[in-house]
Amino acid sequence: MSAAWTTILLPLLAAAVIAFSPSKMAKWIALAATGVVLAATLRLVVGFHDWGNGDFQSESEAIRFLPEFGISLSLGYDSVALVMALLNAVLMPLCVLGSFSAIKDRQREYYAWFMVLHASLMLAFASRDAITFYVGYEFTLVPMVFLIAIWGGPERRAAATKYFLFTFFGSIFLLGSLLWLGAQMRESTGAWNFDLDAMIAFAQKLPADTQWWLFLCLGLGFAVKVPIFQLHTWLPLAHDQAPTGGSVILAGTLLKLGTYGLFRIALPAAPEGAVALAPLWAILCICAVVYASLICWVQRDVKRLVAYSSIGHLALCVLGLFAFNIIGAEGSVYYMVNHGLSTGAMFLCIGMIYERYHTKDMERLGGLAKRMPVWAFFFGLFTFASLGLPGLNGFVGEFLCLMGTFVADAKSGVDNYPGVLGPNYAFIAASGLVLAAMYLLIMLGKMIWGPLREPHDDGHHEPSGLSPDLNWREIGILTPLAVLCLWLGLAPGFVLESLEPACTRMLAPFPAIVQAQHDAAATQGDAVAVADSTTAEAVR
C-alpha cells in the first residue's frame, strides 16, 4: 500500500478498529493511527517526485472506479495539495492528543468520527478526480456534524444543523457545476471524464459567459466553505459550539477545503469567469476584513472572537487568490497553512482554558498570565502569529496576499501578471492589519493580562483534575505548533519556492485573459479609463 493510500485507508481502518475496541483504547489507537498517517505524509513529502513541476503528480495507480463515467480513484499531489495534506496530518494527532482529557464520554465514537474525518480530508486533498474530490469534500460534513452535535456546547444541535445545511447548500452548487461540466464534456468528447485536469482543460475553452456562470456556481460552492462574507453565519456558531478538536480541524483544514477548492478547481476551470467576478469577490473580501474585525472587537466569548477572526483572515487569503499573480497565490496558499496552524493552536489553547474553567467568557475570565504563565506564553505567541507579526508564520502569508493584491492592478503587469485588483483594494484590506491588532490585543489584554479573574465555580462542573497551568501533555501539543509557527515564519523560503510551480501552473491562463480585458477597455475608453479601470470595476 502506497503512502498516499495509507493516509486515507489507515484512518478508516482505525475508525473501524476503534468502534470495536474498548473505550480506554480508543484514544491511543487514534493517536497511533494519526501518527502513522503523519509519517506517511512526511514520506510523501520526502519522496515527492519533482518539486519543480507544478503538475498534479500521481502517487498511485489509478483504480478505475466507474469507467462508464470516467471516474477513477487516483491519488496524487502537487506541492499545494501536499502542503495541505501535511497540515492536516500535523493537526490531527495534536487534536487527538488535545481531546484526551476533554472528551470523557462516548470516546469510541468520538475518535472513530475523527478518523473518518481524517480520511475524508486526506481524500479531498489527494484526489485527482472531481468526483472523488467531491466525495472527500462532502463527507467531511458528516463526522463534523456529529462531533458538533454530540460533544459540542449548549447550542450544539442548532449549530450542527446550521453547519450541515449551510455547507450542504454550498456543496450542491459545487456538485451541480461539476456534473454540468461533466455532461458538457460528454457531449463534446463523447465520453465521461471526471479527471480534474481534463475537466479544467476543457472548461478553459468554454465561452466567456459560460465560464461566468460556471465560476459563479463553483465559486458559490466553495464560498460557503471558506466562508465568504454574507455566507459566513454558520461559522461562528459552529466554531463556538464544536468541541476543541472539532474547532481545530474546522478552522485548520475544513475551511481550507474552500480555498483549496478555489485554487484547485474554480479558478483554473473558469478563468474568464474568475476575472469577471474578481472585483465582486474582492469587494466581499475587503468588506469581510473590516466587518469581521469590528465584530471581533465586541465579542465577549473568546472562542467566538477567534471564529470571527477566521472570517477576516480567510477573506485576506481569498483576496490573494484573486490577485491572479504569483505573489498573491503563493501568499494565499501559505496563508492557508498558517491560518490552520495558528488558529488551530488558538482553539487548542482556548480548549485548555475551557477544560479548567468551563467558560470562554472574557468578562469572567482574565489575567491568566498570573495563574498560567506557560499557557499565556503559548496563547500570546499564537495570537501574535495570528495578527501577522513578522518572524512568525502568519506574516508571510498575510503580507504576500496584501502585496499580491496591491500589485495586481491594470497598469502594472510588470511581473507578467496583470490583475484586476490593485492598491485600492489593498489599502482597505490592509486596514485589517490595524484592526486585527486591535481586537487581538484587546483579547490578549483581557485573557492573559490584567488582574486575575477566575469564575467562581458554582459546583455544577466536576473538577477538571488538571493542573493549574499546562501539563506536559498540553505543552507537548502546543510546542510543535509553536515551533512550526516560528519555523515557517523564519524560513518560509523553501516552501515558497516549492509552491511556485503549482501557482504558476494555476495562473497560466490568467495573464492573457486579464490583458485582453484591459485591451478591450483601452480600445473602448480613453487612456484615463484604462488607468482607472480598477476603480471602475470596483464601482460596477
Place this chain on the structure above:
Amino acid sequence: MTALTSDAALIRLALVIAALLFSIGIAGFLSRRNMIVMFLCTELMFQGAALALIAFGKMHGDLSGQVFTIFILTVAAAEAALALGLVILLYRRRETLNSEAWSELKE
C-alpha cells in the same frame, strides 16, 4: 335516428355514454359519503372505461378491447369482494358507513 344506424354514430353514442358513465362515477364518488355508494361509483367509472374500450374496439374492428373488458369485469369483481370485506370490517368498528368517520389521520 338515422345516425344510429351507422356504426360511426353508434360508436359515438357509446363513447358519449362511456364518458357520461365515467363522469357520473367521478361525481358520485366525490359527492357521496356512503362507502357502498362510493364503491359503486368506482364501478361506474370502470364500466365507463370498459364501454369505451368496446366502442373503440368496434371502431377499429378489433376484439382485444372486448377481451380487456372481460378482464376489467373480473378485476372489478375481485375488487368488489375486497371492498365489501373492508367495508364490513369498518362497519364493525364504527357502526357507520360514512367515510368521514374515518378522518383521524391528517396533518
Place this chain on the structure above:
Amino acid sequence: MTLSPLTSMLSGTMMASSDIPAATIAPEMAWLGWALALPAISALVCTLMALGKVKGKLPGWLTVASLGTCFVLIFKAYQSMPEGPVVIPLAEWMSFSWGPTDFHSLQAALELYIDRLTIFWMLFVTGLGTLIALYATEYMEHDVKAGYARFFAGVSIFLFAMTALVMGGNLLLLYLGWEGVGLASYMLIGYFFTRPSAVAAAKKAFIVNRIGDLGLALGIFLTWRCYGTIEYSELFQVTANAPREGPWEESLIPYLLMLGAFGKSAQGPLYVWLPDAMEGPTPVSALIHAATMVTAGVFLIARCYPLFLLQPDALTVVAWIGGLTAFWAATIGMAQYDMKRVWAYSTISQLGYMFLGLGLGTTFGACFHTFTHAFFKACLFLTAGAVMHGFAGQLDIRRLSGLSRVPGFRMVSWFALLGGLWLAAFPFSAAFFSKDEILVAGVGSDRADFQFLGWLGLLTAGLTAYYTFRVWFRAFAGPVHFEPGDEVHGDDHGHDVAHDHGDGHGHAPAAAHAHHHGEFHPHGPRWAMKFAIAIIGIGAVLAGYPAYESMFLHKENWVQWMISGSTAVGGAGVVEHVAAEGASHGHQVLGMSAHAATSLAGSIFGIGGILIALYLHLIRRSAADSLRRAIQATPIIGWIPNAAEHKWYVDEIYHAVFRVPLWVTGHVLHFIDKHILDAGVVDGIGASPSLVGRVFRPLYGGVLQSYAVTMAGGVGLILAWLAYTWLRGGF
C-alpha cells in the same frame, strides 16, 4: 514653478546620490551575523528560562553578555569598515522567483546591508543597550522571582529586532525589525501586566504603531511595484537613475514610508502612544522609548533618503510634521508633573527636531541629534529611574524636592543636571551643536516656510529649556522634601507584592500609606546603576566631541563622516552646501550669518528658559502657582493650563473620533450579523420551505372525499390545460 535653492540643490545632488557606490557582496563578513544571532539566542534562552521559572539573575547577565558581545562585534566592524556599502548574505527568508528579471522575483533574504550609517546606528544602539541592560540587572532585581527572565527576554527580542531593522539588507527585513521592536515594546510596556494601565498602554503602543506599520507595508508594496526590488543594494541603484517626480505611484512611496516613521517615532498624529509607554519599567523607557527604538523612524527616512529626494514635497511634509510635533509636545511637557512623562514629551519633541532636520535636508543634523539625544535622554531616564527606584515609585515633581541633598542621590542629581543641560541645549553642550545644525538649516533657508520652522524650533528650544529645568529645579533643587510613592518596592514592582487575589491595586490614595512616610528611607542606587548612569553621562558629554572637533580643530565632524557614503549622504551633502553658502554668501539673518544668528538665538532662548524656570520653580515657587492662577483667571486663555495638563485632550478626542465610532459600529455590525443576517436572512431562508409547506397543509385534511376532490381536480386541471394547449394550436 521656480525651484527654490534647496530643491535646486537637491536636484543637483541627484547626481550626488547616484554616488552611492554599488554594494559589494562580502560573505567573508558573515561573522557580523552573530550580532543578529546573539540577541536572538539570548531571547530564546531567556524565554525558556521564564517558562521554566528560573530564579536568579542569570537571564540578566546573559543578556548583558550577549549585548556586550554585539557591541564588540559592531565595534570590530567599525574598525574594519570598507568604503562602500557591503551586503552580507546570511540565509534565505522570504524569497522566491518566477522569472529572471527584477520584477519576477521577491527577494527578501536574511542579509545585512552594512554601510557607515548602519554601523553608526548600531554603535549607539548596542552600546546603550548593553549599558541599560546592565542597569536593569540591578533595577529589576526585585523581580528576580517573577518577571526577571521575561524582562530580559523582551530586551533581547528588542535588540534582535533593532539589529534586524538597522542592519537588514532589504525593506522586508526592516519591516521584520520594525514590528519586532513593536512586539518588544508591547511586552515591556506591559511588563507589569496586572496593572490595567500598563496593559492599556502596551496595547495602545502596538496599535498606534500598527497604523504606522500599515503605511510602511504599503510603502514596501509600492516600492516593489515601482522598482521591482526591495533590496537596498538594488533599490538605490535603480532610484539613482529614476526621474524626479515620477508617476504618482512613485511619488506616494515616501509618504507611506513616512507614515511608518511617524508611528514608530511618535510624530504627528501618531505620537499619543509614547507618553503612555512610560508605564514600562524605566530602563525600558530609557532604552526603547527614548534612545533607540523611537529613532527607528529617523533611521528609516535616512536609509530611504534617496526615495525621499525624488519627492522634495515629501520632505517638506516631514519638516512640517517634525517642527510642529516638536512644538506641540513641548507645550504639553510644560504642564506635566510626572517626571517620566515630561521626559517622554521631551522625547517626542526632540524627535520632532530630528524629523525637522530630515525634512530640511540636513540628515547630518538629524543623525547627529539622534546620537546626542540617545545619550542625554538615556541619562535623564536612568536618573529618573534611580529616583523612582529609591522613592517607591514616586515621580511627581510636586512631591519631590531637593533630592540633590538626599544621601545616595547626589550623583544622580548631578547627572540629571547634565542631562537637563544637554536637553536644554545649553551652549556648547553636545545637543547645542546638533540642534543648531538642524535649526540653521531652517533659519538660514531661502524658503519662508522653512525659516518659520527654524524660528519655531528656536522657540521650542526655549520651551524645552523651561520645562527641563522646571523638573530639575523642582525635584532635585530646593529644600529637601519627599513623599514616597504608593509602592512598597517602588511603583515598578507593584506586581511583586504578594497579592494573590485581585491584583488591581492601582494607585491607592497616598493617605493609605501615611504610615510609611515616617519610616521611609529612600535607598540610593548601587554600583550597576551608578556605573551605567555614569558611563552614559560621560557618553553624553563625549557625544559633543565631534562638534568640538570640527569647530576647534576644523576636522570633519565624525558623525558626518559616519553617514557619508551611506544612503543619507545626499542630504548631508546638501546641508553642508546650504550651511556653507549661508555663511559665506551672506544669507543674512538679523544682520549675522545664519549660523551665528541661530547659535546666538538658541543660546538666548535656552538660557532664557532656564532662567524663567529658575525663578518660577526654585527662587519663588509660589510665583508659578500664582501665574497659573492668573492665567486661569484671564477669560480667553484661561483654559490653557488645564488643557495643557490634559495633553490638549488629544487622547479624549481620538477616543471620541476613532475609537467610539468604531466600537459602536462593531456593536451594530454584530447585531446585524447575529439578528438580521443570521437569524433573519439565513434562518428565514432556512425556514421558508416549511413555511411554504404550511400553506399546503389544509390539503391534507384527512377526509377521503377532499383528497378525492383534490386529486380529481388535479386531473381535471391537467386535462383542461391539455385541451387549452390543443385549442391554442396543438402541441
Place this chain on the structure above:
Amino acid sequence: MTIAAPITLASTMADRVGLLWPELLLLAAAMVVALMGLSKDRTIRGAVGPVSILAVLASGLLALFTGGADAAAAAGVPFPALAQWLKPMVALIAAGLMAVQGGFVDQALEAAIGRNAAAFNPLRAIRGEFHAFALFSIAGVMLLTTATDLIWIFLALELVSLPTYVMVAIGRGDRPGLEAAVKYFFLGAMATAIMLMGFALLYGATGSLQLDLIQNAFGAQAATGGIALLGVGGLMLASVGLFFKITAVPMHFYAPDVYEGAPLPVTAFLSFIPKVAGFVGLILVLGTAGLTAGELPRPIIALLWMAAILTMSLGNMGALLQRSMKRTMAYSSIAHSGYMLVALAAGTTDALDALLFYLFAYGVTTVATFGGLAVIQRAGGDADRFEDLAGLRRTHPWATAMIVLGALSFTGIPPLLGFFGKFWILTSAFEAGQIALCVFLVVNSLVSARYYLRFMATPVVAEPDSNATPTERNPSLAPVLASVAFGLALLVLPCFTGSIFGWVQRATDPAMGAAASAPAAAQSADSR
C-alpha cells in the same frame, strides 16, 4: 373482425412461460405460505416468514437464470432486458422488506400463545395470508416487467395493488390501519379507473392494446403531423393514473395518511413495491410514445416536468412539518418519486438507466432505514414519534448506525449509494439539458437534508425524556439483520456501482435481444 396481432400463440406462450418462472415460484410459495400460516405447529407458523423470504430470493435467482433477453424480445417485450435487472433487484429488496416485516404480524397472538394464555385460532391468525399477499404483490411487480400489452399491465398492477390494500388493513387491524386502508383502497380504485380510461383512449387512438403495435402506431402518427389528441389524452390519463402508484403530484395526497396509518413494515413495503410497479408501468406506457428517444409529446414532457418539480418540492416541504416518522417517510418517498420523475422528464436512455438505478438505491436505503426504525415499538403499535428514537444508540447501536447511514444515503451524501443515484439522475438530466430540473433537484436535496438530519441526530444525540414511557424492543431480529445487511450494502455497493450500472445499462439497451427479436418480427410479418 380479426385479432389484430396474430402472433403465433404457441411459440410465444412457451417463451412467456419461460419468462415467468419467478412469478410462478412466487405464486406457488404464496399458496404454501398461506397454508403454513394455518398450521397448529408454532415452528411451521414461525417458518412462514423465512420461507417467504427464501421464496423471494429464490425467485430473484431464478430470474437471473431464466428468461433471457432474447426470449423476452421474441415475446415482444419493449425493453427485453428490463426484467433481467428489475426482477432480481425487486426480489432482493423485497426480501429485505419481508425481513423488516419479521415478527410483526400476529405478534400479540403469538406472544399470548407462547405464554399459554391463548389457544391457536386459525380464524384469528393472519400470518399466512399476510405473507401470501406480500408475495402476490411482489409477483405482480415481476409480472409487470415483462408486460407486452395494456391488459397485462393492468392486471399486473392490480396484482400489485390489491394485496397491499389488504396488508394495510389487516396488518395490525387497528383503527389507523383501517383508516389507511379505506383511503388507500378508494382513492386507489379511482386512480385505477382514471388509468383505465387512459388505456381506453390509447386503444382508441392506436387501435391496439399491444405495446409494440401502439408504439408503431404512435410512430406513424408522429411522422405525419404528431400524435393525435386522443392519444396524448390517453397517455396523460394513463400517466396520471400511474402517478397514484408512485405518489406523484397530484395523486399523492393519500400517501401521508396511508403511510402513517399502516404498520411500519407495511409502510416500508408500500414505499417501494407499488412505486417500482408505477415506474415500470410509466416506462412501458410512455415507452410507446418515444420515452427514451426524447420524442414524447410536448404536453407529456410538460406534465412530467411539472409533476417532477411539484412532487419533490411538496414532498420535501411537507416532510419538514411532521412529527410522525412514518408520515415523514411518506413525504420523503413522495420527494424521491419527484427525483425519479426528473429522470423520466429528461427522457433519454441514460436517464432511464439513472431511474432504474435510483430505484435500487432507494430500495436498499429504504430497507436499511425502516429496518432500523422497526427495532423499537410501542404496545400495540409502532414507535412512531421522533422522540422515540432518543437514546436509541444505547439500546440498539447497530440499528442506530443503520438509520444514520440510511438517512445519509437518502440525503445523497457521498460516497453512499444514494449519492450515486442522485449523481446519475443529475448527470443524465444535465446531459438532456434539463438544467432547471437539476436545480430543483439539488435544492430539494438541501431541503430534505433538514429532516433527514433529524433521523440522524435524534437517535445519536438526543437523550430520552425521563417522563416518557420507554419503547419496547422488537422481539424479532429479522428487521435489524435486514437493516444491517442493507445498510452495509449502502457502504459497500458504491465500490461496485460500475458493474451495477453496467447491468442497468444492459437492461435498457434496446439492442439487447435484437438478435432474437429480428427474426421474431420477421416471423410476425410473415404470418400477417
